[in-house]
Structure formats: C-alpha cells, structure tokens
Amino acid sequence: MNNYSVEYPPRTRVRTRSFNPETPMPAPSKVERELQNFVKSVRSVARRNTKFQHGPSTLEFSHTSACNLRCVMCSQSDNLPVVKADPEKAAKFLDKAFESVVIWNPSATSEPLLNDIDDMVRTCVEKGAWLELYTNATRLTPAVYEKLAPHIHRLTMSIDSHVPEVLETVRWPVKASKLFPNVEYALRRGAELSIPTIINAVLMKETVPHFADLVDWVADRGGKEITVLDLLDSSSQARGHDAIEDLGIERVQELLEDMRERAAERGLNLTFLLPPPLAGRYTNVENPTRIHEANVVEAVQEAHASEMPGFCPMVASYLKVMPNGDAYPCCRAPHELKLGNVYEQPFEEVWNGAKAQSLRSAMFQNKPPEPCKNCLVRAKNLADVEQKIVESGDWVPL
Numbered sequence: 001m002n003n004y005s006v007e008y009p010p011r012t013r014v015r016t017r018s019f020n021p022e023t024p025m026p027a028p029s030k031v032e033r034e035l036q037n038f039v040k041s042v043r044s045v046a047r048r049n050t051k052f053q054h055g056p057s058t059l060e061f062s063h064t065s066a067c068n069l070r071c072v073m074c075s076q077s078d079n080l081p082v083v084k085a086d087p088e089k090a091a092k093f094l095d096k097a098f099e100s101v102v103i104w105n106p107s108a109t110s111e112p113l114l115n116d117i118d119d120m121v122r123t124c125v126e127k128g129a130w131l132e133l134y135t136n137a138t139r140l141t142p143a144v145y146e147k148l149a150p151h152i153h154r155l156t157m158s159i160d161s162h163v164p165e166v167l168e169t170v171r172w173p174v175k176a177s178k179l180f181p182n183v184e185y186a187l188r189r190g191a192e193l194s195i196p197t198i199i200n201a202v203l204m205k206e207t208v209p210h211f212a213d214l215v216d217w218v219a220d221r222g223g224k225e226i227t228v229l230d231l232l233d234s235s236s237q238a239r240g241h242d243a244i245e246d247l248g249i250e251r252v253q254e255l256l257e258d259m260r261e262r263a264a265e266r267g268l269n270l271t272f273l274l275p276p277p278l279a280g281r282y283t284n285v286e287n288p289t290r291i292h293e294a295n296v297v298e299a300v301q302e303a304h305a306s307e308m309p310g311f312c313p314m315v316a317s318y319l320k321v322m323p324n325g326d327a328y329p330c331c332r333a334p335h336e337l338k339l340g341n342v343y344e345q346p347f348e349e350v351w352n353g354a355k356a357q358s359l360r361s362a363m364f365q366n367k368p369p370e371p372c373k374n375c376l377v378r379a380k381n382l383a384d385v386e387q388k389i390v391e392s393g394d395w396v397p398l
C-alpha cells in the first residue's frame with residue numbers, strides 16, 4: 001500500500017426492487033412531491049400551524065368493511081353491518097388523497113384481501129403507492145402474494161398463535177391446515193425479497209402461554225419479527241380473553257420474559273405494543289429491507305416524530321377513511337375525533353377543517369383530547385423524545 005491509497009469501508013449492500021418491465025415505476029414527479037410534502041410537514045409543525053400545507057402521507061382506506069373471519073377479540077365478531085364504498089365517490093377521493101399519500105393501508109378494521117386484488121395493484125402502480133398490509137392471510141395464497149409482492153412496503157400477518165387449536169378458537173372460523181401454508185410461503189418469500197414481514201399476536205389468555213414456542217415456529221420458517229398487541233376492549237367478547245385478569249400480571253410477565261429469552265436465542269425481534277411495564281422493543285437481528293419511497297418517507301417521518309414531543313405522529317401525517325367516507329386522524333378512529341366526511345365535503349375541509357385544526361392545537365398545547373390521553377402511539381412518541389434528551393443532554397426539540 002503506498003501513501004496515497006485509501007482504504008474504503010466495506011460497501012453497505014442496499015437491496016432494491018428488482019427491475020420488472022411489466023411493473024412501471026411511479027413517475028419521478030411523485031417523488032418530488034413526496035419530498036416537498038415532507039418539508040412542508042416539518043415547517044407546519046415547527047411553526048405550530050394548525051392549518052397544514054402538506055397532505056397525509058399514509059392513508060388507511062378500504063372499499064369494504066367486510067371480513068371473512070370473526071376473531072373473538074375483534075369488533076367483527078359482533079357481526080357489524082357491512083359497508084361498501086360508492087365506487088365513483090371513492091375514486092374521486094382517492095385521486096385527491098394520492099397526491100400526497102405514499103403508504104396505503106387498505107383496511108377498515110376489515111380484511112384488506114377482500115378488496116379487488118388487481119384493482120389494488122393498479123392503484124399502487126398508477127398512484128406510486130406502497131402497501132402496508134395487515135391481513136389474516138386466509139386469502140394470501142402464493143399466487144396472490146406474488147401479485148402483490150412488488151408493491152408491499154410491509155406485510156403483517158395476524159395469526160395470534162401457531163397452535164392449531166388456539167388459532168382456530170380465537171380466529172374463528174379459520175382452518176389452520178389452510179392458513180399455515182400461506183403464512184409459511186409469505187415468511188419464506190419475505191426473507192428472500194427483503195420485505196419486512198411481521199407476525200402479529202394479540203395478548204390473550206389462550207395465546208400468551210404459547211408465545212415462547214411461537215418464536216421457534218416463526219424463526220424456523222425464516223421470520224424475524226413478532227409484534228405482541230395489547231388486547232383492546234373492541235368486541236363484546238374481548239374482555240373474556242384478558243390474560244392479565246385470568247393469569248395475573250406476574251404470570252403474564254414471566255411468560256413474556258420466556259418469549260424474550262427465546263427470541264434472543266433464536267435471533268428474532270420482538271415488539272411489545274403493551275402498556276408499561278410490559279412495553280418494549282427487543283432487537284436481536286438485523287432485518288435487511290429493500291429500499292423504496294415508502295421506507296424513505298417512513299424513516300424521515302420517524303426522525304421528525306421525535307422532534308415534536310406530545311404531538312401524535314399520526315395526527316401529523318395519517319388519515320383514516322371508512323368505506324362510508326367518515327374520516328379520522330388515526331388508526332384507532334375514536335368517534336370523538338371524527339374529522340368529517342370526504343364524500344360530503346371537499347378534501348381540504350376535512351384535512352384542514354375546524355375539527356382537525358382544534359385537534360392539532362390541543363396537541364401543540366400538550367392538552368390532548370380524552371381518547372389520546374392513554375394512547376400507546378402518543379406514549380411511545382413521548383418515551384422516544386425522553387430517550388433522546390437523556391442520550392444527548394443539550395438536545396432540544398424543534
């Protein structure tokens with residue numbers, strides 16, 4: 001080596017979507033719009049503007065509220081009437097929303113794969129959108145998976161348990177023998193294609209005793225992520241499945257600790273979306289992810305979120321629209337936070353209407369409305385900010 005040679009660090013391998021001439025890439029103007037939209041969102045929040053100049057970057061919208069399952073803890077088990085979107089009104093609304101939206105979650109507390117799959121793919125291609133899919137995986141056959149894969153930002157499969165009897169009890173009337181091949185295929189292909197793939201499990205008295213073994217089941221199939229969800233009181237049966245009431249907090253803590261240890265042994269990441277002291281994120285393995293617009297947008301937004309303590313990141317950039325047009329500022333969609341109706345009002349009147357502005361104003365003043373007070377999304381934002389302050393003593397948010 002002479003004096004002038006330079007040793008470069010090993011190159012980081014960035015995996016990208018492999019080129020497929022039949023899958024047109026979104027027009028570059030959309031990327032430019034995404035960047036401008038993000039910069040405007042930073043400006044709006046930093047200036048404490050309640051009227052936003054940016055649009056939502058994540059949209060939760062499904063054409064139908066239907067589901068093919070009746071999971072015991074879910075509101076679907078109460079057999080709510082099915083609502084379908086008016087196709088013309090929905091198309092008009094989507095044209096406007098996708099001017100800024102990059103990440104599309106095609107759900108409405110429903111099953112996204114009951115939507116027309118070809119239409120979903122077409123929307124992604126035409127609008128430059130990426131799918132945030134939460135699915136029960138019953139319809140995620142290998143053929144459907146391969147159709148959707150080029151457009152998936154992240155795939156979450158809700159199975160709750162790998163134990164057939166438990167799965168079939170809590171996710172009625174699913175058949176384990178039909179479901180597991182779909183889940184196994186998606187886990188394997190997700191690892192091959194570097195698509196973030198998560199298994200969701202709700203903390204219930206039937207599910208938590210098997211969580212440590214669920215880690216093995218997922219790891220054996222190439223999975224690297226499990227998220228444990230807090231049981232919300234969403235259905236008339238939900239409370240009857242409460243693990244803490246049934247087993248006691250100490251036993252639940254022990255079982256989660258067993259799960260955590262097993263995940264460390266098997267190199268699998270865990271997210272406990274649970275109230276304190278059970279909450280936590282345990283990273284045991286790097287999970288290579290292909291790079292595209294949606295995870296760039298998500299990464300910059302996460303960085304932005306920790307600059308706005310107490311201001312819910314969802315209120316900054318999320319919009320949920322039910323098939324009947326009712327719009328909400330977050331995935332939980334509490335009735336009190338309804339912003340308006342996108343079929344009955346112009347988009348601007350909903351996104352920047354009096355209800356939206358008053359919610360933003362309350363967030364800026366750190367006086368969140370009742371439904372936001374104990375919400376885990378806002379609690380996580382506050383915890384992240386606190387952590388940042390602890391780590392760098394002289395840091396102050398924007």
Ligand SMILES: C[S@@+](CC[C@H](N)C(=O)[O-])C[C@H]1O[C@@H](n2cnc3c(N)ncnc32)[C@H](O)[C@@H]1O
Binds near residue numbers: 110135136200238
């Ligand atoms: C309502 S589902 C809709 C998407 C899709 N049908 C599915 O099951 O993934 C979204 C997530 O909410 C979870 N979920 C349903 N009821 C819940 C409850 N009472 N508490 C916490 N999570 C719940 C599901 O298990 C799933 O992971």
Ligand code: SF4
Binds near residue numbers: 075077111135
């Ligand atoms: S959790 Fe998902 S699959 Fe189960 S009933 Fe609810 S919407 Fe359907």
